[in-house]
Amino acid sequence: MARLTVDDLKKIKEEYKSTLTLREGGSRAKITVHMGTCGIAAGARKVMEAVLDEINKNNVKDVIVTNSGCAGLCSKEPMATVEIINEAPVKYVQLNEEKIRKIFKEHVMEGNAVQDYALVVGSETAY
């Protein structure tokens, strides 16, 4: 990878904004599994594996799967955030393999958030 200049930083910023916001990228949805120490200890890896398994089984190509750090509510881990393009992200709590598979089917594939497992919808104020 080439050494960056100040201009390159701006280019990368524009390029990768899309993967973070789903606005300009080609993807339809994004699943973020929160994998800080707390999440992993509570079983986030199993949740992640289940997501990847669903992606493979359903041959889905337009969904981004990624991981991130602690979402802040350690007592409600494992947590995942599901964001469908043009909709507010939904945070799911206290997940396991079965729950995330249901979320994948109903929310990611069919577009209906699973209310029973959802804690909150929206994104936090960051400024």
Place this chain on the structure above:
Amino acid sequence: MEKYRTSVMLCGGTGCIAGGSLKVKNALIDELRNRGLENEINVVVTGCNGFCAQGPVMTVYPEDIFYEKVTVSDVPVIIEEHFIKGRPVERLLYKEPVKKQTIPLMRDIPFFNLQVLRALRNKGLIDAEKIDEYIARDGYQAAAKALTEMTPEQVIDELKRSGLRGRGGAGFPTGMKWELCSRVKGDRKYILCNGDEGDPGAFMDRSIMEADPHVVLEGMIIGAKAIGADKGYIYVRAEYPLAVHRLQLAINQAKEYGLLGENILGTGFNLDIEIYLGAGAFVCGEETALMRSIEGKRGMPRPRPPFPAQKGLWDKPSVLNNVETYANIPQIILNGADWYRSLGTEKSTGTKVFALTGAINNVGLIEVPMGIPLRKIIYDIGGGISKNRKFKAVQLGGPSGGCIPEYLLDTPVTYEDIVQTGAIVGSGGMVVMNDLNCMVSVAKFFLEFTTDESCGKCPPCRIGTTVMLDILTNITEGRGKEEYIELLQDISQDIIATSLCGLGQTAPNPVLTTIKYFRDEYESHINEKWCKTGVCKELCTFYVDEEKCKACGACKRVCPQNAVSGEKKVPHRIDQSKCIQCRSCYEACKFDSIKIGPRSLRERLMETTDQEALKEIYTAAIAAKEE
């Protein structure tokens, strides 16, 4: 508070910010000022509205007009048509009927809407192992600004004006620390990061290093520029494997991109950063001990002066800042000191991250504006005390801090106000305790910790804490004497006055604050040999209030000793010779019929076999308790 005729609530959720809502905000503020409306119309940035697809969105009150997809060029139109002429801009009005949303919105839940994310702004949003995602969230823009557009003096000045104070616990002004070191001449200087987080119940720094490692590196680059360092170390305890892994990946990626190493961003500035693994000694969080540890020696503090700014790591001028401190710095450089000061109080500016744990519903990591009352953190953000129990105290600042009681819960969280209570803000561990906690045992727990972790170099700390622990052990095991409370206070003052480093100087705080606020518990332990919470096994007797007992059998089922007797509809009774004071029955009883009496009660009950006499003892004990 000024009265405004109109309020504009502009969404500042991540989605809307990505869509440009902060640009809209600046345009609004500029335009309002140009037209002299800044005292009539207020602009507020809010949490997510949930309509991210239509963002940036804003609501105008009192009319409750909802605009969507607002751009900078719409701002003059909105102001002209709506705010001046009173005609809402049709084109921008929200069109679809609002879809019924049954999942609550973040802005409606106190856990989310009372928080402001600055140090944690990338929390749960980016993949910590991908530098590009960090860059996409303005990452390394501040470093670029500091390296290309600012002099070291300007960087230091911005930080000084921001009022940022060290988030590791001591709260020393960061800008001043940098200034002191920048003025020292030296061929080599070091920029150091303290990730040796060790307070029981604290995990702020770990979470930042795991979730957003690049922000630490970026903060260090800016610090290196300010003081003129070209070498840095991050001291992390080896018990944080995920943090270490992600930091190392981050360093590697930053080096590949030329954001670390030689000639950073083509500016000619050099900085190399390495991770140094600590073995988990608490004292190594003290700056001089940390530096000795990096030098490969046994981690022990040394007297100051000379201060590390003059003679630090390998006797070279050095600056050491905490992880959270660094996490605040890029945003201060990008947005300016005034932005940072816009939250918090005069002397405690900005936000603080807390690790909220203990007997509370929402255990987690939170970031709040300084000055927020403790009560709001515990009851609104934390969701109150778990299992419907009663609040007793909140412990701030770990082994260096203290316990704050119920009646001081309206204390604002600032460095100055918390110190008044006898506790400290500290690094941000906040442990909530309920009515099942014995405060003498809590003090003893922290003393055990500091006695263990005292490095042993100076006698006041080494011997003093051991003596205090002995006294506390005596009190909790029934050998307490009346003069012990004053003795503890005396020894505390000596340890505070004569210890070499912060560990000893603050170690008595948990004891002093529990004596100050919960003296009655010490007294009942000592004088009545009675631990009213039933924690100190040698100082309690569990018995059943037979009037209240519904004979439900809950206590019987949980008793590991089969010490509870009594059939259905027959009040239960605890066999004192079998009882091991584990408190399981007390916690299981839903009718408040298990009572905790003094130790002497147990002896009297065991001596008596006559049923009538037993009954009398019970009745008398309950009457005494209810007085």
